[in-house]
Amino acid sequence: MKRSFILMLIVPFLWALNFVFGKVLVDLLPPFTIAGGRFTVAGIIFGLWILLRKKRLPQTDFKFILNLFLIGLTSVVTYNGVLYMGLKHTTVVNGTIVNSFNPIAIMFLAFLILKEKVTWKQILGAVISIFGVAVIVSGGSLSALTKFNIGDIIIFLNTFVWALFSVLGKKAMKVMSPLETIAFTTCMGLPLLWLVCGVELHYSPVESLSLSTVLLVIFLGVFASVLAFVWWYQGIRDFGASGAAAFYNLIPLYSLILSAVFLGEDIHMYHILGCLLILGGVFISSQSLNKQPVSEG
Numbered sequence: 001m002k003r004s005f006i007l008m009l010i011v012p013f014l015w016a017l018n019f020v021f022g023k024v025l026v027d028l029l030p031p032f033t034i035a036g037g038r039f040t041v042a043g044i045i046f047g048l049w050i051l052l053r054k055k056r057l058p059q060t061d062f063k064f065i066l067n068l069f070l071i072g073l074t075s076v077v078t079y080n081g082v083l084y085m086g087l088k089h090t091t092v093v094n095g096t097i098v099n100s101f102n103p104i105a106i107m108f109l110a111f112l113i114l115k116e117k118v119t120w121k122q123i124l125g126a127v128i129s130i131f132g133v134a135v136i137v138s139g140g141s142l143s144a145l146t147k148f149n150i151g152d153i154i155i156f157l158n159t160f161v162w163a164l165f166s167v168l169g170k171k172a173m174k175v176m177s178p179l180e181t182i183a184f185t186t187c188m189g190l191p192l193l194w195l196v197c198g199v200e201l202h203y204s205p206v207e208s209l210s211l212s213t214v215l216l217v218i219f220l221g222v223f224a225s226v227l228a229f230v231w232w233y234q235g236i237r238d239f240g241a242s243g244a245a246a247f248y249n250l251i252p253l254y255s256l257i258l259s260a261v262f263l264g265e266d267i268h269m270y271h272i273l274g275c276l277l278i279l280g281g282v283f284i285s286s287q288s289l290n291k292q293p294v295s296e297g
Contacts, residue, residue: 004238007231008247016096016254018224020262021216022084023092028213030204031084034220036197039076041221042229043190046183057184058175067172071181072189074165075229077196082158090151092263096255098155100133100278103245105163113167116240125284129249132277135270166244169233178233186225249278 025034049055057065087095103126110116172181235244253275260267 004235008235008239008244009250011228011231011235012247012250013254014224014228016251016258018080018220018228019087019092019096019099019251019255020258021220023087023095025213025216026084026088028210029206029217030200031088032081032193032196032200033204033206034084034217035076035080036193037217038080038220038225039186039190039193041218042225043186045222045226046186049179050183050187055180055183064172064175067168068181068185069188071165071168071172072185072187073192074161074168076186076189077193079158079161079165081193081196082154082161086151086154086158088151090149090155092255092259093252094152095155096252097133098152099159100130100249100252101156102159102162103248104130105159106166106245106248109160109163109167110170110240110245114170121284122243122246125246125281127281128284129246129278129281132274132279132281133249133252135274135277166232166236170236170240173233173237178237179230181233182226182229186229246281249281253278 022034029037057068083095083099090098107116107118107122107126111118169178169181172185176184232244235247238244239246256267256271256275
């Protein structure tokens with residue numbers, strides 16, 4: 001459990017990098033093409049692993065296959081392409097802050113679909129974390145909370161796609177390991193993603209690719225896709241979908257630091273206060289993870 005806790009602190013850092021690098025890439029490539037390149041790298045790695053380990057699906061009934069297909073549809077085909085689309089119209093900090101609604105969406109769907117028990121500590125932690133997010137996005141002014149653009153709206157709606165992916169994964173991992181689940185669903189989702197990329201590139205062709213662009217896509221494929229996705233599902237297996245969601249609000253904290261380092265953005269007192277609230281919320285939520293049994297639904 002301690003190992004999973006540490007990994008769940010690393011995962012949001014990798015996904016904060018996805019926001020920063022994704023913001024760079026959306027000026028160079030169409031959004032679903034970024035996702036296509038990223039998951040092609042991940043698909044090669046997972047495909048080789050499946051072949052070398054001679055892995056097979058543990059069962060082939062229609063419900064199970066449909067669940068795996070929906071995981072691939074939400075994670076590989078939909079979520080990241082839509083995320084990059086949103087980043088095209090908003091900032092990294094705004095995007096990560098709006099994306100912090102994810103834990104609330106996950107807790108809601110986990111309760112609705114999996115019948116997971118949500119403890120009062122998880123609810124309190126979520127509220128404190130969201131309050132910390134509000135402090136950051138407001139910048140000391142309540143009027144700033146109403147200034148959302150189309151990019152923010154796209155990313156907000158996309159949180160429910162991620163929540164569905166997380167909840168469906170919990171069901172799949174009743175019979176498969178996190179690595180097997182991600183490997184098979186990535187390979188299942190890739191053909192449809194390639195089809196979407198083909199249509200996108202037909203209307204928005206890419207003239208040339210620089211080495212730095214290719215390296216960024218490869219980085220996202222290896223670290224933000226393979227490692228982060230497998231570790232995220234391990235967290236869901238160990239803590240439950242709503243429990244793992246507690247760690248998701250670390251993304252704005254990491255993004256503030258990364259934005260300051262890579263983009264030269266200033267960090268103000270309200271940033272520090274908001275991040276402390278986010279960390280406090282994660283800590284409070286995590287206190288019930290080892291004590292509260294998770295319903296398998």
